[in-house]
Amino acid sequence: MWYWVILFLVGISIGSFLNVVSLRYSSRYSVFSLKNNGGRSRCPHCHKTLRWFELIPLLSFLVQGGKCRNCIKSLSFQYPFVEVLSGLLFVFIPWYIFVSRAPFIGFVNGIDPYIETGLYLFVFSVLFLVALIDYHYHLIPNELNILLICAGVLEIIFYEYRGIFQTMQYGVGPYSLIFNGQSSIYINRLIAMMFGAIITGIPVFLSHGRVMGLGDFKFAIALGLVFGWPTVIFIIFGAFIIGSCVGIILMIAGKKKFRSMLAFGPFLALSAFIFFFWGEELLRGYFGLLSP
Numbered sequence: 001m002w003y004w005v006i007l008f009l010v011g012i013s014i015g016s017f018l019n020v021v022s023l024r025y026s027s028r029y030s031v032f033s034l035k036n037n038g039g040r041s042r043c044p045h046c047h048k049t050l051r052w053f054e055l056i057p058l059l060s061f062l063v064q065g066g067k068c069r070n071c072i073k074s075l076s077f078q079y080p081f082v083e084v085l086s087g088l089l090f091v092f093i094p095w096y097i098f099v100s101r102a103p104f105i106g107f108v109n110g111i112d113p114y115i116e117t118g119l120y121l122f123v124f125s126v127l128f129l130v131a132l133i134d135y136h137y138h139l140i141p142n143e144l145n146i147l148l149i150c151a152g153v154l155e156i157i158f159y160e161y162r163g164i165f166q167t168m169q170y171g172v173g174p175y176s177l178i179f180n181g182q183s184s185i186y187i188n189r190l191i192a193m194m195f196g197a198i199i200t201g202i203p204v205f206l207s208h209g210r211v212m213g214l215g216d217f218k219f220a221i222a223l224g225l226v227f228g229w230p231t232v233i234f235i236i237f238g239a240f241i242i243g244s245c246v247g248i249i250l251m252i253a254g255k256k257k258f259r260s261m262l263a264f265g266p267f268l269a270l271s272a273f274i275f276f277f278w279g280e281e282l283l284r285g286y287f288g289l290l291s292p
């Protein structure tokens with residue numbers, strides 16, 4: 001029980017870090033720039049330096065009622081929202097790997113599940129940061145795509161070295177066989193990156209970067225390397241569907257005009273999360289609807 005509480009607290013702290021990096025981000029600096037990210041936190045309104053007890057993730061926000069102690073102006077709802085989501089992510093991924101999935105594939109012993117947990121916590125933390133930065137600034141920094149490429153390479157080394165590569169473990173599961181999910185992880189990832197590039201490359205090229213930018217194109221290739229074939233296809237089409245629904249809802253609500261642009265990165269990140277963990281269930285539901 002205590003493990004989960006600690007994981008949740010670690011997740012909240014990571015969320016707090018993601019908040020700082022995403023809100024302080026400037027395209028003039030690298031995401032990792034100490035110059036840009038360093039320095040004490042200040043109130044965005046009155047610029048008063050925050051004391052240590054005002055920096056405790058989630059707790060400070062709740063105690064202060066979401067307001068600055070000095071100027072009483074409201075603080076962004078992003079702070080608690082991202083912290084709680086990140087906390088839940090850090091509980092959910094280990095729970096999924098150790099509790100939900102492990103009994104079915106005899107994968108409980110050894111260090112493999114620990115490595116997998118660390119790997120995917122890292123991957124989804126980076127995806128979270130991509131979503132936040134793209135939402136705010138409508139761009140995806142190259143550094144974050146490079147981090148994903150590194151994670152993808154580590155993933156290949158890990159699965160190859162341990163000899164446990166299966167396209168059936170995550171994503172669309174056994175449905176990958178219908179799409180000829182290759183038995184070699186190298187071929188699988190190569191195909192996935194190619195299709196990621198083609199599916200996002202066409203709208204980027206045809207719209208001259210208006211519908212989607214070059215950042216989305218590079219992001220889709222990185223997603224291909226991390227999530228593999230055929231899951232990446234579902235991730236991208238899922239993002240189109242989620243993005244269209246959100247766009248239509250915002251248009252009906254009068255919040256967005258038809259031609260104004262929605263950042264695509266958050267939808268790709270959300271769709272990656274959904275299809276990585278529930279791709280198989282979603283496809284089973286879909287095929288269940290088709291069969292009599």
Ligand SMILES: [Zn+2]
Nearest residue numbers: 043046068071
């Ligand atoms: Zn203030």
